[in-house]
Amino acid sequence: MRSLVIGMLLLTSSVAIAQKPKVIASASIFADMAQTIAGDLAEIKSVVPIGGDPHRYEPTPGDAKLVQNADLILINGLTFEGWMQELIENSGTKGKTILITKNIIPIASDLHAGATDPHAWMTASNGLIYIKNIYEALSNLLPENKEELTKNYNAYKAQLEALDAEIFSLIRSIPEGQRVLVTSHDAFNYYGSRYGLTLSAVMGISTESDAQTADMKRVINNIKEFNVPAIFIESTINPKLIQQIATDLKVKIGGELYADSVGEPGSDGDTYIKMLRHNSKTIAEALSGTNFASTKLNKDAGYLNSGVIFGIIAFLLFSILYMIFKLDSTHAKY
Numbered sequence: 431m432r433s434l435v436i437g438m439l440l441l442t443s444s445v446a447i448a449q450k451p452k453v454i455a456s457a458s459i460f461a462d463m464a465q466t467i468a469g470d471l472a473e474i475k476s477v478v479p480i481g482g483d484p485h486r487y488e489p490t491p492g493d494a495k496l497v498q499n500a501d502l503i504l505i506n507g508l509t510f511e512g513w514m515q516e517l518i519e520n521s522g523t524k525g526k527t528i529l530i531t532k533n534i535i536p537i538a539s540d541l542h543a544g545a546t547d548p549h550a551w552m553t554a555s556n557g558l559i560y561i562k563n564i565y566e567a568l569s570n571l572l573p574e575n576k577e578e579l580t581k582n583y584n585a586y587k588a589q590l591e592a593l594d595a596e597i598f599s600l601i602r603s604i605p606e607g608q609r610v611l612v613t614s615h616d617a618f619n620y621y622g623s624r625y626g627l628t629l630s631a632v633m634g635i636s637t638e639s640d641a642q643t644a645d646m647k648r649v650i651n652n653i654k655e656f657n658v659p660a661i662f663i664e665s666t667i668n669p670k671l672i673q674q675i676a677t678d679l680k681v682k683i684g685g686e687l688y689a690d691s692v693g694e695p696g697s698d699g700d701t702y703i704k705m706l707r708h709n710s711k712t713i714a715e716a717l718s719g720t721n722f723a724s725t726k727l728n729k730d731a732g733y734l735n736s737g738v739i740f741g742i743i744a745f746l747l748f749s750i751l752y753m754i755f756k757l758d759s760t761h762a763k764y
């Protein structure tokens with residue numbers, strides 16, 4: 431009897447698990463967005479693991495299986511994860527593919543004609559468009575749970591709206607001339623253009639091609655020209671180049687930013703909201719910091735000023751002593 435009850439319980443729970451729709455996102459940021467809206471209503475997975483680089487990702491047979499069994503597939507498009515299209519086509523999946531950047535105004539690539547910059551999620555305002563697309567897709571998938579999805583979506587929307595205002599005020603706290611963001615790859619165009627930062631990156635909008643000498647020169651010139659106090663490494667990219675530039679030019683590493691992946695669980699960037707907040711706080715702190723070069727010049731000027739003042743005082747003291755001595759010796763004569 432007991433084993434029968436346990437057997438029935440196991441069967442019921444496995445049925446319950448099996449009934450949850452499967453949602454697959456190409457990258458961890460989009461999986462987190464979907465998870466926040468869906469809660470326990472769906473089983474959500476990312477193809478590219480946390481910390482992986484979606485630009486360079488090579489899908490595994492396991493990924494093909496994930497996509498094959500998916501009920502809903504969320505992709506960014508805008509030339510972010512081109513390999514995903516092939517994965518979907520070859521998997522024979524019956525799942526519906528949703529382009530979650532629908533209604534976003536794309537930024538064109540500077541380098542490649544006709545190409546777009548994929549990093550649209552980097553502003554909270556675009557994040558609002560992403561989560562609306564995901565919410566609509568989940569509502570179509572789970573019409574019977576629309577009420578719960580709507581509740582979760584509205585709460586998420588309010589958080590993103592507040593975050594957008596918070597990022598504006600963080601970036602405005604940086605002195606205007608120091609709002610220059612130097613990173614490994616060009617993932618901050620949407621961010622810079624919304625929140626008001628000048629950008630300079632060693633690599634292009636994709637990490638597929640390595641940094642060129644001309645790009646390195648341009649970045650080095652920008653750091654010198656703007657007197658940039660700090661430059662930044664990214665969680666999904668080898669920090670070697672940025673570290674080398676920082677050592678050569680004696681600028682600090684301002685911290686690690688999240689661009690193409692959320693942070694590891696437990697890190698301060700382990701959700702989409704937290705990664706944007708972490709980035710903005712890190713950037714604001716590092717760029718508001720002391721501007722070494724100008725401080726050094728001011729200090730030099732300071733030393734010069736105090737030296738001159740010290741000289742004048744010493745000269746006056748010496749003159750007074752000399753006059754006293756002279757008067758004394760004149761008196762002594764009479």
Ligand SMILES: [Zn+2]
Nearest residue numbers: 617635636690
């Ligand atoms: Zn990227």
